[in-house]
Amino acid sequence: MSFPASTSVIVLAGGKSERMGHDKAQVKVNGIRLFDATLANIPPQCEVVAVSPVELGFHPRVCESPAYGGPVAGIAAALPWCTGQLVGIMAVDAPAAPLLLPRMAALLAEHAVDAVVVSDGTHRNALCSLWHAQALRQALARLDRTRDIAAKKLLDHAKVYALQGGGLEQDYDTPEQLRRLGNISF
Template identity: 45%
Template sequence: MSRPRSNSEPTTVSPSAPAPSPGAQPSSSENVFANLGIVVLAGGKSTRMGADKAQVTVDGRRLIDRLWESLPDHCPRVAVAPQKLGVPTVSENPPFGGPVAGIAAGLRELDTEWVAVLAVDAPGSAALLPQLAATIGGADCAVVVNAEGFDEPLCALWRRASLLTAIAQTGERDVPAGALLRAARQVVRVPGTGAERDFDTPAQLSQLGDVELGDVELCDGAEVGDVGLG
């Protein structure tokens, strides 16, 4: 997997939600889902895929559509990408600023108390939102840990205020998503189920069905998708 990791060693998964961060109120899943917004990073250089990941199709459905349609219907959401995708989309200004810049751009479009951060190349990741919501408790962030023991910072749930604070500490441009976890005071980790898996190549995606890359137009001399995923 080519996505930058937030830690160089496997992480120990927390068995339960921690005590609240100072000033934070413990949450319940119902409270989270009642005021949840979702940022979908839908860019990335896509070098190994050979096409814009968001618009690659599997069994005739684009990756952005597979993920978008799996999100809770009532939750506001925004995709971050340099091109129009047929769903609410925003880009960083200036474009191509990396994962944290993409998250910050998406966050500015939402006013919810809770914010989930997902990636278009992990089209099954929304299935983990209930576990993240049930586990976050009073922490700043809940993040999925994959089978290799590494954090997946693009499969995470944040308190809005905590995410804003973390972004202020790390800065936005050319910052990996894992830096946000290091800036948070309390992070609870949730074991993955495999739904968090991201797909970097057509061969990997073919495990889900028939893959069509389609034609991809370049943006401003850069490969389409040079935003967000890194």
């Protein structure tokens, strides 16, 4: 199956990055910003919307208001900018995760589900997912609020297919974890 052209991807690149100690999107691994590494792994035909309170040198960039409202608030801020029939949600601290998007799209086409979400067998990761756009809008509409709630709440009323990620979905929250990928600089 070829990758669907009508796909938007939301890259969550904001947050306080308290465990990292620096803005994750700006941290460099082997001289490349995590934001740029994440973008490089998104299929080129996808429309991308970045969510961050700081300038990334990328457009469109949006931010929830007020800033730092959590990933669901960021998704809600970005979704109006997404024109695709499918919407991916990726976190900047998991730069290889977008490599799963083609497999996720194939599974979304094969199964009668709202979303494909990467799972480690125990936990489903809503920040590594691909949705039918309308289903994501409905999931957001069902929430009492979008600020300061866990992203997994999006999955509560959605029909989801869980995909074993095989490690590509690995996120890096601390400098020590990120050093596994190479030399880091801030």
